[in-house]
Amino acid sequence: MNNIFNIDSTISEIFSVLEKFKNKVAFLIDDDGVLTGSLTDGDLRRFVLNTGEIESKTPARELMNTDVYCIHDKNIDKLPVNGLLEKYGEIPVVDEKGQIIRILSNERTYFSLGETWSTDSGEPFVIAEIGNNHQGDLNTAFELIKSAKESGADCAKFQMRTMSSLYRKTTKSNDLGAEYTLDLLSKFQLSDEELYKCFDYCRELGMMPLCTPWDIESLRKLEDYGMQGYKVASADFTNYELLEALVQTGKPLIISTGMSTELECIQTVEFLNKRTSSFILLHCNSTYPTPFKDVNLKYLKTLRRISKSPVGYSGHERGTSVAIAAAALGAVVIEKHFTFDKDQEGNDHKVSLLPNEFKQMVQGIKEVSSSLGTNIERSLTQGELINRENLAKSIIAKRHVSTGEVFSEDMFVFRSPGQGLQPNRMFELLGKRAQRDIEEGDFLFQSDIDEKKSIFNQFNYTRAFGVPVRYGDYLKMKSMSNINFVEFHLSYQDLNLNDPIEGYNDFGYSVHAPELFADDHLLDLASLDDAYRIKSVLNLQRTIETARDLRKHFDQESDPTLIVNVGGWSQKGFLSQKEVQQKTEILKKSLNEIDFTGVELSIQTMPPYPWHFGGQQYHNLFVDPEFIDEFCSETGHKICLDVSHSMMTCNYLKIDFIKEYYAKIKKYVNYMHIVDAKDVDGEGVQIGSGDVPFEELCNSLNNDLPDIAFVPEVWQGHKDSGAGFWDALKFLFETGLR
Numbered sequence: 084m085n086n087i088f089n090i091d092s093t094i095s096e097i098f099s100v101l102e103k104f105k106n107k108v109a110f111l112i113d114d115d116g117v118l119t120g121s122l123t124d125g126d127l128r129r130f131v132l133n134t135g136e137i138e139s140k141t142p143a144r145e146l147m148n149t150d151v152y153c154i155h156d157k158n159i160d161k162l163p164v165n166g167l168l169e170k171y172g173e174i175p176v177v178d179e180k181g182q183i184i185r186i187l188s189n190e191r192t193y194f195s196l197g198e199t200w201s202t203d204s205g206e207p208f209v210i211a212e213i214g215n216n217h218q219g220d221l222n223t224a225f226e227l228i229k230s231a232k233e234s235g236a237d238c239a240k241f242q243m244r245t246m247s248s249l250y251r252k253t254t255k256s257n258d259l260g261a262e263y264t265l266d267l268l269s270k271f272q273l274s275d276e277e278l279y280k281c282f283d284y285c286r287e288l289g290m291m292p293l294c295t296p297w298d299i300e301s302l303r304k305l306e307d308y309g310m311q312g313y314k315v316a317s318a319d320f321t322n323y324e325l326l327e328a329l330v331q332t333g334k335p336l337i338i339s340t341g342m343s344t345e346l347e348c349i350q351t352v353e354f355l356n357k358r359t360s361s362f363i364l365l366h367c368n369s370t371y372p373t374p375f376k377d378v379n380l381k382y383l384k385t386l387r388r389i390s391k392s393p394v395g396y397s398g399h400e401r402g403t404s405v406a407i408a409a410a411a412l413g414a415v416v417i418e419k420h421f422t423f424d425k426d427q428e429g430n431d432h433k434v435s436l437l438p439n440e441f442k443q444m445v446q447g448i449k450e451v452s453s454s455l456g457t458n459i460e461r462s463l464t465q466g467e468l469i470n471r472e473n474l475a476k477s478i479i480a481k482r483h484v485s486t487g488e489v490f491s492e493d494m495f496v497f498r499s500p501g502q503g504l505q506p507n508r509m510f511e512l513l514g515k516r517a518q519r520d521i522e523e524g525d526f527l528f529q530s531d532i533d534e535k536k537s538i539f540n541q542f543n544y545t546r547a548f549g550v551p552v553r554y555g556d557y558l559k560m561k562s563m564s565n566i567n568f569v570e571f572h573l574s575y576q577d578l579n580l581n582d583p584i585e586g587y588n589d590f591g592y593s594v595h596a597p598e599l600f601a602d603d604h605l606l607d608l609a610s611l612d613d614a615y616r617i618k619s620v621l622n623l624q625r626t627i628e629t630a631r632d633l634r635k636h637f638d639q640e641s642d643p644t645l646i647v648n649v650g651g652w653s654q655k656g657f658l659s660q661k662e663v664q665q666k667t668e669i670l671k672k673s674l675n676e677i678d679f680t681g682v683e684l685s686i687q688t689m690p691p692y693p694w695h696f697g698g699q700q701y702h703n704l705f706v707d708p709e710f711i712d713e714f715c716s717e718t719g720h721k722i723c724l725d726v727s728h729s730m731m732t733c734n735y736l737k738i739d740f741i742k743e744y745y746a747k748i749k750k751y752v753n754y755m756h757i758v759d760a761k762d763v764d765g766e767g768v769q770i771g772s773g774d775v776p777f778e779e780l781c782n783s784l785n786n787d788l789p790d791i792a793f794v795p796e797v798w799q800g801h802k803d804s805g806a807g808f809w810d811a812l813k814f815l816f817e818t819g820l821r
Contacts, residue, residue, distance in 0.1 A: 085193075086173075087112060087183060090119055090144040094136070097143055098127045103203075105192050110175050111147050116182040118175055120147030153177050156184055159357050168356075187356060191392035194363045194415070196335050197311045199291045200237060202393050206452045207410050209445055210293065210314070210337075211236035211421040212397075214431050219271040223423075224281050230438045231421050232288045235445030239285050240293040240314055240418070241278055245300040271429065279308055293337070299328050306332055314418075317341030317369045317397075320351055330355070336362040337416060339397045340386065341369030352390050363416060364390050366409075367397040371430040378405055383412050399434045403444035410448045411455065417448060465766050466694055468798065475501025477526050478509055484521040489514060495527070502802060503527050528803035540564040540809040545821045547792035550808045551595070551801065554583045560805055561590060564812075568592050570646070570794045571633070575600040578625050584636040592637045593644040593754065593792075594630040594682070596623060598695075605695060607650030608673035609666035609704060620673050623647065631681040644754045644792070645682040646723045649674075651704030652693055658703045666704060671718060685723040685754040690731040692764045699764065706732050708747035721753035727768075727796070730760040730775045741779050749783075755793035757815060769797055770811040771818075781820040789821070 086106040088097050090113055097109045101124055109127075111120040122143055130139070130146060153175045154162060167174060168189035175183045195201035200208045211231035217224035228239045273281070278294065285292035295314045296302035302325070305313070313332070317339040319325050329336055336359070340348055348364070355362050366383050378400055386394045395416025396409035406417050422435035436444060463471065476497040484494055490512045497506045503526025504512075511532050518535045521527070540563050542548065549568040552560050554577060557569045568591035575597045577583065598606050600622045608623070610616040630645055637643075651666050658666070674684075688711065689702040705711055711722060724745075733740045759773030760766055771777065784791070795815065800807030 086110060086186070088143060089114070090147065091142045094127060094130060094139040094141045094143065094146065097122060098131070101127070106173075108173050109143070110151070110183060110186065111143050112183060116180075118151060118153055118177055118181055118183055120144070120149045121151045122147050151175070154187070155179070164357055165353060185359060188360050189391060191360055194335065194361070194393050196291060199311065202415050207395070207414060207448055208237050208416045209235065209448060210238045210240050210416065210418040211441065212240045212418050212431075212435075213421055214240070214242050215271040215273075215429065216420065216422045216427070216431055216435060217271070217273065218427060218429075219273060221273060221277045221280065224273065224277070225284055227421060227423065228281060228284055228290070229288065230423070231441065232290050234421075234438045234441040235449075236290065236421070236441065238291040238293050239281070239421075240295065241273075241281060242295045242297065242316075243275070243278055243301040243305060244272065244297040245304075275304055282308065282310070296325075296329075299325060302328055302332070310334065312336065315339065317343065317367055321347055323351075323354060326351070326354065327358070330358045333359075334361070337365060337395065337418075338362055339365045339367040339369075339418075341367035341397070341399075345385070345389075348386065348389050363393055363395055365395040365397040365416060365418060366414070368399060371399050372434045373398070373400040375400060375405070380405065380409055380412055383409065383414060387413070401434065403436065403440055403447060406444055407447040407451055410451045413455075417444075419444065465764055466699060469694055471501050472799065473500055475499065476506055477501050477503035478506060478512070479503070480521045480523055480525045480527065482523050484517050486517055486520050488517045490517065490531075502799065504529065504531075508532070526802070528806075530803050530806065538563075538804075538806070538809055539813050540805075542812055542816050544816065546790055547591070548812065549591075549593070549792065549794045550805060550812075551794055551796055553577075553801075554580070556801060558588075560801070560808075561588070563805060564809065566590070568639075568792065570595055573597050573626065573629065575622070578629050582632070584633060587636055587638075589638045591639045591643070592633060593646065593794075594626070594633070595646045596626045596648070598648050605650070605652075606648065607652070609649065609651040609670040611666070611669070616669065616673060619650065620676055624677055627677070627679060627682050634681070642681055642683045644685050644723075645679070646685045646687055646754060646756075648687045648689065648693075649704065651689075651702065652695070653701045653703060655701075657691075657701050663703050663710070667710075667714065670704065674718070674720070683721070683753065685721055687723045687756075688725045688729045688732070688748070690728040690760075690764065690766060691735040692731070694764075694766070707736065708732075708738075708744045711748045711751065715748075715751040720751075722748065722751045723754040723756060724748070724752045725756040725758075725796070726775055726780070727756065727758040727760040727766050727773075730773070731763050731766065734760075734774060735763045740776060741783060745780070745783060749787050752788055752791055755784075755788075755791055756796040757793045757820075758796045758798075758811065766798065769807060770795065770814045777815070777818045781815065781818050785819070785821050 085100060085104045086108060087110050090111045101109060107124045109122045110118060113119050126146060152171055156176050156178050159176060164187060168187060172189045174187045176185050176187060178184055193202055213227050217227055231239050282292035291311060293312060293314050294305055294310060295316050296305050312335040313329055315336055315338040320338060320340055320343045364386055366386050368377050383394055393415045396414040397418040398406050406419055410417060420431050420435035421441055422432045425432050425435060476499050478495050479498045481494055481496045492513060495509060512527060547567040549566045549570050550560050551572050552569045553572060561569060570593045572595045604618060606619050606622060608619050627645060630643055649670055686705060689705045691702055691706055692699050693702050715722065729744055730740055733744050738744060759768045759770045759775050761768055761773040765773060795808050795811035797807040797811050
């Protein structure tokens, strides 16, 4: 029950927990555990709005409502609980002392299995039902557990029966089906002690063990062992005696609904709602195998409506497609039987998955879960942004337009690439006056629609700062600001130009090596293909020669920084630790073969999911801070701290950017790209609009790295005369970076 708080808890503490678990009300208790008051989500938001105190230390007792509706436990069966829940949403149940026993809820969006898993994890909890597929052999059970873990299961599930208390005495009139079941159980049951060893082995492997108690005696044994939660068989869905005993444990329950009517589902949910909120129903058809036409996955929606909580799926059909489809329909728990041999004796084997099939199912579930995403307002992904820039069309000036001219339709054409205003924005331009001279072929931007505003582009940084440029715009960018240097982003075609810079410039420069070279060659100094690797080495050597040659045109006292993405990416998934180590050794070999004379190498920190050719892949090197620390301490190489890449890594690894990432790698930083990021793949968004804790970062950089140069590498920041760069530099300075 994560919405019960002491009356002295702060408003800030309560608000953060309610946000995390998506609760609407907090119930407040005194030091004796007695229900004293409540606070709704609305109460807290109004308080923050009126006071402006987001991190308020005000105790809840000063704000709470003391008139709280509750139900006494002894009266619960006499009241129309469902109707009351429709009115109140959540109702605390108290004992004779007024202490909260449990909270009844009209709708639950959260379910957890202790610290192991919760619906907030974003992926379904996958159960490998081993049951009695071990054929009564402990070693086989161990092998099944290990294989299930390797196949991606989160949990291995077993069954416990106390035969003497479960079945009536055998008679000559026993049904043939029951007789067959009894025969299998008598042959293939593991002893209690053997089951405990299986549970222990699951925990050793980092899996959650679950077990279905088929009777109260078995439940008692499992409680003595210390089981974290329970799976309830379809056969006991209407067994209120066993359900009552299970509820009394206080453990979370996963309950299958096979062989049950809709009325029985409604009745059992009502029974459970009066006693616990910690349960989840699994849609199930208890036939072996279930014909596809009888699966009725659409019933998941009905089951969710009946239980007013997340639901799952327990499948007995052949194959993996139905379980994957269940995940697509919102099932948050998936259970499938697991075996080594489908031809062994017993019904379960026939509907079980082999290890390779189970692994394919888990992969499919993960892919589907990830693809479900969100139904919030549609926005462009990073890959779409890249492709929109390359493939879409923009509004282009058809002729020279002088400052002050009134825009008319005959001044414009639509041409690729899509770096300016989209064609559908043209009518916003018509009738406005040009605020600048626009050459034939120039893009039109948002600033051509908006009223003219002054651009803040002069800054008092104490460290060197610059902006990313191409050969064609570096002088324009330098003329607009007091930047100390420019960072040339080279294309492979730039390497073929003969002395592209004329004259001498009284400022410095750095060079960002191309990632893409001729013939679709992505730089990869860690490639397993030696011919490919050698080609990458030669391409980077050519880049270094170009960087050296530029020096005669710039006031560059020290060697220019060369920023390089050294490679190590993969296409189909992240590499194993062994494969990463192999690529690391290859990278070291490549770096030793390259002559870095005249440049200072800065290896770029990388995100987990790089974008190549507008498509997402996987990075394996210079992602994890532990890897960076080990590599740099061993080789002496330095890094370019790409804040956007590193923030996405922290989001992926679920670690703190400053305390766990930056603190680990800061001593190796010799250059910085400072920009924001969102989630795990939202690269280069405008500073201040993403996840980076900039105030904390700026303070840390001032204290730890006061002399390290940086550029704001905002995605397409150069457009519209560098508007994105100037906005970013202004934001960073105002946030405290010096």
